[in-house]
Amino acid sequence: MKTLNIGILAHVDAGKTSLTERLLHAVGVVDDLGSVDDGTTRTDSLALERQRGITIRAAVVSFVVDGVTVNLIDTPGHPDFIAEVERVLGLLDGAVLVVSAVEGVQAQTRVLMRTLQRLRLPTLIFVNKVDRAGADPERVLRDIAARLTPAVVATGVVHAAGTAAAACVPHPDTDPGFTRRLRDLLTAHDDALLAEYVEDERRLTGRRLRQALAGQTRQALVHPVFAGSAITGAGVAPLIAGLTELLPVAEDGADGPPAGTVFKVARGSSGERIAYVRLFAGTVRVRDRLPVGAGRVATVTGIEVFDRGATVRADAVTAGRIALLRGLGEVRIGDPVGAARPTGSRHFALPSLETVVVPEREADRAALHTALGELAEQDPLIDVRVDPIRREITVSLYGEVQKEVIQATLAEEYGVAVGFRETTTVFVERLVGTGAAAELIGMAPNPFLATVGLRVAPRPAGGGFRFRLGVELGSMPPAFFTAVEETVRETLRQGPHGWQVLDCEVTMTHAGYWARQSHSHGTFDKSMSSTAGDFRHLTPLVLMAALRRAGTRVEEPMHRFRLETPGDVLNVVLPALARLDAVPHTTLAHGSSYVVEGDVPARRVHAVERRLPELTRGEGIFESTFDHHRPVRGEPPTRPRTDHNPTDRKEYLLAVARRVVTRRGER
Structure with missing residues (x-):
């Protein structure tokens, strides 16, 4: 089976959801066109999406073109919901970037195109709304070349732009102007093609150039530009043909061990988690037992695949497809399913705003915490933080619209009415230099049965987090290493000033434990045996000491x-x-x-x-x-901590160990 996974991306209101609806209609998946204004589109399934006329959650639909199963992911265009786009990008074989023929290139358009180019993701550009008053496709094409990328070529011409009669006519291969523009663009990226032209320009026929265009598009070197209208259907047929002609279609890869990634989590009617998984290799069958996330194994109890605009039950799913898997337990967005794949760095910035969520009724506080926990499953970047001392719940945001959506969702889906404190800025911390610290088992002031040594070093901006072992992997049980790495990740969410520490490498330099001890009658003696808890409790103290020595700004x-x-x-x-x-x-x-x-x-x-x-x-x-x-210039701002505060050793040990240890012993 041949498959193609594509994403529809755009600045808000450029018409990508309407284009998705038109594509489904054009290929015969739906008989009646849905409308964003009327709230009847297939991909905007949430009540809030239909009410507001915007996409909030990424949605998947499937159709077949020329024997190729196309999985199309409609993503939000509003920048407040960029996290949904973030999770989708690593799953795609190609993308369609939608630009309005009226508004042209906008802020989010530039952000998306820069990211697509950095990922070298094959991308077609569709200039939409050519039928709207004020549409100027020629101006927008110049704008695209000037503000997005010069490596573009129009695949057709628009007649009667700005009117309901707007029509899009593809350039024929015999059009000398089109072939000249193609030749100039393509030979700039292909020396062999340039040599063909120099040797005998007659060899570069329209058909030969079309083949070269497909090859360079699949390499993300050039970006064909289509034009049309999602409302009238003008220009949509050439775009559909271009999907399978110009983007990289994958062959069936059912052999080998399964490897996939969870990019979305939903809840079923009985509250169970349903994982949206892009499968990159192998085959997953019902009743298969698969590694999920870090160190868990789960049994797949149900599979649904996308087929012609709907989901259908299946006994198995093969590589290249997107499926809904049930039975994966406490699965989270980003978890690998089967063999793990490199995740790479982040594509977009973390949220830069945060606010405190306040229930209107004090009796709803517990329900609010539960509801926000479920929303965080769908969008981990809202980063729910609970301050047990102040009894406050804080969420991270990309903007005010996201806050309004959270408020409406809590009221409509969970029956919890909330308000918000003033929105404030989220700062970050970065390492100034390198630093190291270690605490050894059995030596004061370390009260835990674990040896942990850590060295921290800065990485380039955007480099993300990396954990390395500077000790032998076999020097202690793998569960203890896992405990250290997971605790390091968690602790870095609140650096010395209370802000998340970005772009750093943490190396474990010392490791040690006491093996399981038992008395002569065979009972386990915890007081003489290391556990994962010892490593989880000690790691924050060691890491914070290393961060202080390195310094953060x-x-x-x-x-x-x-x-x-x-x-x-x-x-x-x-x-x-x-x-x-x-x-x-x-x-x-x-x-x-x-x-x-x-x-x-x-x-x-x-x-x-x-x-x-x-x-x-x-x-x-x-x-x-x-x-x-x-x-930051001047005194750096701090954020109140919501952990056990490893920056204060006495406070921390009283919280986690109910005691304090000094260099001279216990007290």
Whole structure:
């Protein structure tokens, strides 16, 4: 069986969900077109999605084109739900990036394209809404070449753009202008093709160039641009043909051990977890026992696969397919199923905002905690943090819309009414240098039956976390190493200043334990035998000591902004931006307007957005996206801890061991 897994990505309101609906209709999966405005599309299945007309959760549909099973994943376009896109990218064989023919390239469009290029993911571009008033496909094509990538070529021409009669006509292979543009683009990436042209330009026929276009598209070197309308269906047929012609189709890989990744978790009618799994290798059958996550084995009790717009039960699923697996227990997003695969680094930034969730009724506090726990299964990046001292629950956010959705979901699905405290900025910590610490078993002040030594070192920005062993793997039971690694990951969520420590490498330099001890009558003596708990309790103390010796700096999230403003108010806008801590880097004239680009702290973005309409008479167009972190100037902010506080040894030991140990002994 041939398969192709593609994602539909776009800036919000570019029309990707409508395009998904049109594709399903065009291939005969659905008879009646659904509407985003009416809340009747197949992929927006949540009540909130239908009410608000936006995609919140990634959804999968399947159809067949030329004998190829195409699994299409419709992703959210709103930046507040970028975590859904994050989880999907590693599963895809290719992507369709949708751009509005009216609004053109927007902030999220650029973020997505940069990521697709970094991943070298084959991508087609679809210029949608050519039938809308104000549509200008030629301008948008120039905009794409200037602001996204110059390696693009239009595959057709649009007639009567901006009217209901807009039609998209593919360029024939005999069109000399089209073949010339193809030749110039493709020979820039292929010396052999250039040599063919130099030797005899007649050899580069339209058919030969089409083959080269397919080859370079699959290598993510070039990006064919299609145009059309999801509403009228104009231009959709050429796009469908391009999916299997230009993107990399995978052959059946049913042999070998199964290997897959969980990218979504849902709840069944009886509350059981259902895992959405992309299978990369092998075959999974009902009743198979498979490794899931770290150190667990689960039995698959049910399989459903996507087939022609619906899910159907199956006895098995093979490589290349996306399936719903039941019976995997406490499965989490990101867990490997079967053989583990490298996960790579993150594609997008972590949330830069957080807020405290407050139940309107104190009696709902326990229900609120349970409900947020289930929402965190669907979106781990909301990062539910519980402060047992203040009895507060904090969630991380990408934006205010996400907060509104959480509030509505809690009310409608769980019956819990909540409010929120003021949204605040999430800072991060990064290592300044390297540091090491160790505590040895049986030597004060270490009260635990474990030896743990750790060395921390910084990694490049975006490099993520890496755990390494600097000791022999056989020096102690694997469960103890697992306990250390898992505890290191958890402890790094709250560094010395209380913020998550990013981009670091932790090496275990010392390891030791006491083997299982028993008395002569055979009873187990815990007081003389190491357990995983000893390693979990000791690791935070050692890691925090290593972090203090390395030093950490607190950094704040920065956004890159782009502002289009009337020229006659520029001298008023620039000083106002400076007062709001926004720093322009470039200011370019664009007709009677100016385009200002620069950086602004994430904590000031909303203030800029509120101020600009007044300064620009409502004519300013402001867009911003996360770009990088910047060291905080002055006294670094701290965040209250929600753990047992390993930065204070006495407080920590009283909490986890009910005692304190000094260099001279116990007390």
